[in-house]
Amino acid sequence: AQKITQTQPGMFVQEKEAVTLDCTYDTSDQSYGLFWYKQPSSGEMIFLIYQGSYDEQNATEGRYSLNFQKARKSANLVISASQLGDSAMYFCAMRDPGPYGDSNYQLIWGAGTKLIIKP
């Protein structure tokens, strides 16, 4: 069964520094997708970035990049030049095809990392 592990419950980072949020995953599937979402204190869940298992390049979206190390089964989120507005919970998630192999079945989630940016 798929599993996502985020080992950092919380992190403090100085503004303008880069930050890496860890995510490791476990799956026996050859084809899979990994996602990062941001949840600010207001509560909404915001999609940040996606990495497919067959993508050879690490995904990037503005200040966000995903450090994808397939052999190590890790998909760390890197935020460059952190800003105060980056303070939030960050969740790593993976597609789970469920009992019938439907890739649109669900996402399974890590427990999240609470990131606080210090001015």
Place this chain on the structure above:
Amino acid sequence: DAGITQSPRHKVTETGTPVTLRCHQTENHRYMYWYRQDPGHGLRLIHYSYGVKDTDKGEVSDGYSVSRSKTEDFLLTLESATSSQTSVYFCAISDGSPEETQYFGPGTRLLVL
């Protein structure tokens, strides 16, 4: 931003009463989902829909039912609310594209007393 709304946004109810949460999308996406978020658990799937009148159970479906009579609306019903169903409920949609990214509504905070 994906056009997803949830109603109500906040609700307080009593144990044993029925509750219906509504998710409405304007994106014409095929897939819709209901998740619940509880401290220490991330999000967990309650039910999902892969088309009008096509729904299936997720891993925490006990005590919940859903209906989808139109593409744009996905209803979640707690037949008889219990305190263990106090949670934040998120609706999500996906268009089934290769990335199959799920986009989330703003959430509904439900308190069952």
